[in-house]
Amino acid sequence: MRLIAAALLFLAVCHTAKAQATGEPTLSAELLQKGAWEFGPEIGGGPSTRYNIPATAQFLYFGGRIGRVLSGPRLHDWRRGRFEMAADILPFYKAYTSGGTVYGGSFRPLVCQWNFEGGRHVAPYISLSGGVLFTTRNIPPGNTSPVNFTPGGAFGTRVFTGHRAAIFIETSVLHMSNADLGVRNPGYPVSILFNVGYTWFKRPK
Numbered sequence: 588m589r590l591i592a593a594a595l596l597f598l599a600v601c602h603t604a605k606a607q608a609t610g611e612p613t614l615s616a617e618l619l620q621k622g623a624w625e626f627g628p629e630i631g632g633g634p635s636t637r638y639n640i641p642a643t644a645q646f647l648y649f650g651g652r653i654g655r656v657l658s659g660p661r662l663h664d665w666r667r668g669r670f671e672m673a674a675d676i677l678p679f680y681k682a683y684t685s686g687g688t689v690y691g692g693s694f695r696p697l698v699c700q701w702n703f704e705g706g707r708h709v710a711p712y713i714s715l716s717g718g719v720l721f722t723t724r725n726i727p728p729g730n731t732s733p734v735n736f737t738p739g740g741a742f743g744t745r746v747f748t749g750h751r752a753a754i755f756i757e758t759s760v761l762h763m764s765n766a767d768l769g770v771r772n773p774g775y776p777v778s779i780l781f782n783v784g785y786t787w788f789k790r791p792k
Contacts, residue, residue, distance in 0.1 A: 686728025
């Protein structure tokens with residue numbers, strides 16, 4: 588999965604350079620106009636670790652993403668792009684921990700995303716996010732909390748499949764902490780998660 592993400596990101600950079608050199612119109616410019624909406628399902632997961640403790644956790648989740656482009660094109664050269672605000676709603680969240688399997692749900696209401704101009708069919712993006720994870724039992728196991736906050740960042744790539752849809756693949760790094768809601772707060776300081784989704788675009792009227 589990491590190799591796929593790296594390959595797509597490399598491809599996106601190459602397409603971006605080509606499009607800028609030739610002045611070729613891009614699907615990202617057509618679809619990610621100011622006021623445009625995007626929405627669709629996503630699935631992902633990956634491992635988490637704890638400081639100085641061999642125990643780790645694995646996560647699997649499924650849900651949906653909705654976003655809206657808030658700006659027209661800004662900046663120049665390879666930095667040129669558009670700003671988008673999005674949210675992830677993940678009603679299915681499964682954690683495989685040293686204390687057993689735990690179920691829950693997550694909500695990331697704040698996803699600040701910069702969509703690079705990209706090439707004709709491929710365009711990268713980066714984002715910062717903040718959210719919360721609710722689980723049926725404490726995680727990490729022990730006298731902790733069933734509520735954990737999940738700030739993080741991600742980089743990803745969209746592959747446009749037509750004039751109104753795209754596949755996206757991204758890698759994110761999250762920090763999970765209960766912010767001292769429990770007696771103990773060991774958290775999962777570093778979580779490396781891989782996410783794949785399919786989104787549709789609704790252009791502004």
